[in-house]
Amino acid sequence: MAREWEAVIGLEVHCQLKTGTKVWCGCSADYDNSDPNTHTCPICLGHPGALPKLNKKVVEYAIKAGLALNCKINKESKFDRKNYFYPDTPKNYQITQFDMPYAEYGHIDIKLNSGREKKIGVTRIHIEEDAGKSVHAGEESFINFNRASIPLIEIVSEPDISSSEEAYEYLNTLKTAIKYTGVSDVSMELGSLRCDANVSVRLKGEKTFGTRTETKNLNSFKAVAKAIDYEIARQIELIEAGGKVVQETRLWDEEAGVTRTMRSKEEAMDYRYFPEPDLVKLVISDEQLEGIRAEMPESKVEKIDRFIKEYSIPEYDATVLCSEVELADYFEVAAKGSGNSKMTANWIMTEVLRVLKDEQKGIEEFSISPEHIGKIVKLIEQGVISSKIAKDLFEKKLKDDRDPEEIVKEDGMSQVADTGVIENMVSEVLEKNPKLVEDYRNADDGRKPRVMKGLMGQVMKLSKGKANPQLVTDILIKKLSN
Ligand SMILES: [Zn+2]
Numbered sequence: 001m002a003r004e005w006e007a008v009i010g011l012e013v014h015c016q017l018k019t020g021t022k023v024w025c026g027c028s029a030d031y032d033n034s035d036p037n038t039h040t041c042p043i044c045l046g047h048p049g050a051l052p053k054l055n056k057k058v059v060e061y062a063i064k065a066g067l068a069l070n071c072k073i074n075k076e077s078k079f080d081r082k083n084y085f086y087p088d089t090p091k092n093y094q095i096t097q098f099d100m101p102y103a104e105y106g107h108i109d110i111k112l113n114s115g116r117e118k119k120i121g122v123t124r125i126h127i128e129e130d131a132g133k134s135v136h137a138g139e140e141s142f143i144n145f146n147r148a149s150i151p152l153i154e155i156v157s158e159p160d161i162s163s164s165e166e167a168y169e170y171l172n173t174l175k176t177a178i179k180y181t182g183v184s185d186v187s188m189e190l191g192s193l194r195c196d197a198n199v200s201v202r203l204k205g206e207k208t209f210g211t212r213t214e215t216k217n218l219n220s221f222k223a224v225a226k227a228i229d230y231e232i233a234r235q236i237e238l239i240e241a242g243g244k245v246v247q248e249t250r251l252w253d254e255e256a257g258v259t260r261t262m263r264s265k266e267e268a269m270d271y272r273y274f275p276e277p278d279l280v281k282l283v284i285s286d287e288q289l290e291g292i293r294a295e296m297p298e299s300k301v302e303k304i305d306r307f308i309k310e311y312s313i314p315e316y317d318a319t320v321l322c323s324e325v326e327l328a329d330y331f332e333v334a335a336k337g338s339g340n341s342k343m344t345a346n347w348i349m350t351e352v353l354r355v356l357k358d359e360q361k362g363i364e365e366f367s368i369s370p371e372h373i374g375k376i377v378k379l380i381e382q383g384v385i386s387s388k389i390a391k392d393l394f395e396k397k398l399k400d401d402r403d404p405e406e407i408v409k410e411d412g413m414s415q416v417a418d419t420g421v422i423e424n425m426v427s428e429v430l431e432k433n434p435k436l437v438e439d440y441r442n443a444d445d446g447r448k449p450r451v452m453k454g455l456m457g458q459v460m461k462l463s464k465g466k467a468n469p470q471l472v473t474d475i476l477i478k479k480l481s482n
Contacts, residue, residue, distance in 0.1 A: 003240075004204040007232045008212070009161035009197060011224075013174060015153050015184050016130065016192040017061040023129050023151035024052030024095070031133075031146035032190075044149035046091030051278050058151040059282065061183035062102060062127050063292045065153055068177045068299065069122050071106030075284055079127075079276040084269050088132035088143055096154075097126035098273045102282060108157075108177070110169040120170050121158030127282075128152050159198070159209070164225035164232075171195060171221050180300055180325050188220055195224055199231040200245070210235070211245040215259050217252045227252040230259055303328055311341035320349055327363045330370045337374030340381050347377055351394055368397050375404040384414050388465045415468045419475070422459075422467055426475045429458045440480055452476065 022029050025043035042050040066073050080098035106122030132148040134141055155174065161167050175186045175193065185192040200212035215231060218224045235245050250259040298306070300322050307318035307328070321331045327348070335344040352373065356366060376393055379385045385393060385408060393404060393413060400407060408414050416422060430437055433455065440451040459472045
């Protein structure tokens with residue numbers, strides 16, 4: 001019988017804090033949209049004698065992230081030097097936090113597809129600095145120090161994760177929780193979120209851990225999941241064949257779908273950590289911590305609760321709308337102008353999300369503003385347009401910047417609400433369909449609505465969808481009962 005294996009997974013997540021300026025100096029942290037090496041100074045270039053000064057905002061942002069991940073914020077922590085030579089590390093060491101991180105003992109609650117919930121521990125979070133960027137072009141290599149000393153937090157999970165699905169959900173939940181605090185873009189595409197995965201396997205029921213590997217170069221949550229699945233399978237196969245897993249750092253090759261050895265433990269670096277002599281201990285007072293706690297923006301759970309109460313929408317709608325903080329903001333603006341929150345929620349969840357999915361875009365890139373979605377809903381609410389016309393208007397709006405009210409007026413999209421006009425159309429339809437009329441009069445109460453629907457459809461067709469449906473129904477009933 002095949003032996004049963006289980007995986008033990010821990011994730012290390014690096015997250016850039018969008019403080020605007022770097023962690024030890026006042027240089028701008030906007031490293032991508034500027035010429036190379038323009039956002040540098042003696043401090044972030046590591047010139048001899050230059051002294052680092054801790055950016056206050058970094059502490060505030062890091063604490064917010066720590067609170068969002070349910071961590072205990074330590075009153076005292078310290079900075080250390082992690083020594084290594086790498087071309088894009090100007091000081092030849094990285095300032096980080098080694099044995100006294102600022103946040104510990106957190107957790108993230110994840111929900112899996114099966115509906116099962118699980119608590120994943122967050123061991124610690126520490127503050128550190130980013131490295132510069134090496135750019136390789138043919139025979140030459142260039143170094144851009146704009147990214148050097150941009151503030152990072154490293155979030156280390158407990159080895160509580162046991163599958164790629166759990167890892168994926170952990171990352172998603174972590175990303176959303178931090179995004180809600182506004183302290184980071186947490187975007188893997190932009191490089192403001194990076195993840196390394198520690199994976200080992202052991203026989204089910206065993207208490208000791210197997211030898212683990214660390215996989216780097218993971219460029220998306222999907223890549224994390226794929227690399228984990230690959231590593232689990234590779235390690236089990238290796239052991240089953242009588243081999244041994246080597247403790248090493250591996251790189252994920254997205255194209256080939258495999259992990260490859262980068263460096264083994266024998267080559268592993270000794271970082272010779274020691275306390276950073278140029279920085280004092282980081283002391284966080286109770287007042288400071290409480291002040292930051294009081295300023296924490298609403299969390300996802302709090303927002304869902306508020307949406308249900310404030311907008312009287314179902315929990316399902318609130319959960320979908322709050323899946324991303326930008327989408328939640330979009331809904332709020334749209335709902336406020338629409339006069340009908342539930343209809344606004346429906347429009348966003350169906351039409352807007354459908355277009356975003358088709359175009360593979362985020363809500364922040366969507367071409368229709370929330371104010372205009374609110375106006376489209378308001379036009380339906382006021383009976384100016386039918387929901388069918390609203391869909392045409394929505395399609396038009398995707399490429400048209402004009403105000404929805406203007407489009408309806410200028411392009412003649414408004415509903416026909418003129419009783420006289422509708423009466424004429426109804427008469428025309430009744431004259432053309434004597435069989436249906438007879439059918440209606442002979443039908444029992446159960447069948448009547450269906451025949452009515454057919455006649456209604458004819459009138460709407462004649463009006464090109466513009467007749468006010470309520471008026472059509474009223475007039476049809478009146479005329480048919482004569
Ligand atoms: Zn600088």
